[in-house]
Structures are given as C-alpha cells and as structure tokens.
Amino acid sequence: MSCAGPCFQHASRTAPYTHSMAAFRCSACQTGYDETTWPRLALVERIAPDDVRRYASRWPEGVCVEVRRCSACGQSIATKRRQAK
Numbered sequence: 001m002s003c004a005g006p007c008f009q010h011a012s013r014t015a016p017y018t019h020s021m022a023a024f025r026c027s028a029c030q031t032g033y034d035e036t037t038w039p040r041l042a043l044v045e046r047i048a049p050d051d052v053r054r055y056a057s058r059w060p061e062g063v064c065v066e067v068r069r070c071s072a073c074g075q076s077i078a079t080k081r082r083q084a085k
C-alpha cells in the first residue's frame with residue numbers, strides 16, 4: 001500500500017516565511033531584510049564606534065552604525081553592526 005492521502009511527514013517544512021524572521025526592517029515600508037539580503041543594499045554610510053561616541057555617551061565597544069538604502073522605497077535604514085575586523 002502506498003500513501004494515498006496527504007502525507008504529513010514533511011508538513012512542518014512547509015511553514016511559510018514570516019517577516020518576523022527579518023533581522024533588519026525598513027521603518028518606512030516595513031520591508032524586511034536578513035543577513036543575506038542586507039549586504040546587497042546600497043551602502044550609504046558606515047559610522048565607526050569612535051564617531052558614534054561623539055553623539056552617544058554610552059556606546060558598546062566594537063559596534064558601528066551601518067546605513068543602507070532600502071531597495072523598495074529608497075529610505076535610509078540605520079542599524080547597529082559588529083565592526084568588521
């Protein structure tokens with residue numbers, strides 16, 4: 001006998017992708033980006049930790065601010081990133 005009805009063996013793998021998985025989100029149009037798609041966006045500005053401290057008195061070591069342009073609406077998105085060594 002072969003499996004005639006719907007097979008539930010792999011049902012959990014068909015869960016749809018949800019935007020809550022996105023690591024980065026555009027505040028203007030809510031488009032989400034992850035670790036794969038984020039680096040593909042046009043880089044606007046990268047602010048080194050020492051420069052951020054001019055504006056923020058408390059700032060974690062080795063964290064820079066990266067600003068990239070949203071590919072959907074063109075809005076700049078700023079996010080904290082570990083500084084590349």
Ligand SMILES: [Zn+2]
Nearest residue numbers: 026029070073
């Ligand atoms: Zn956007």
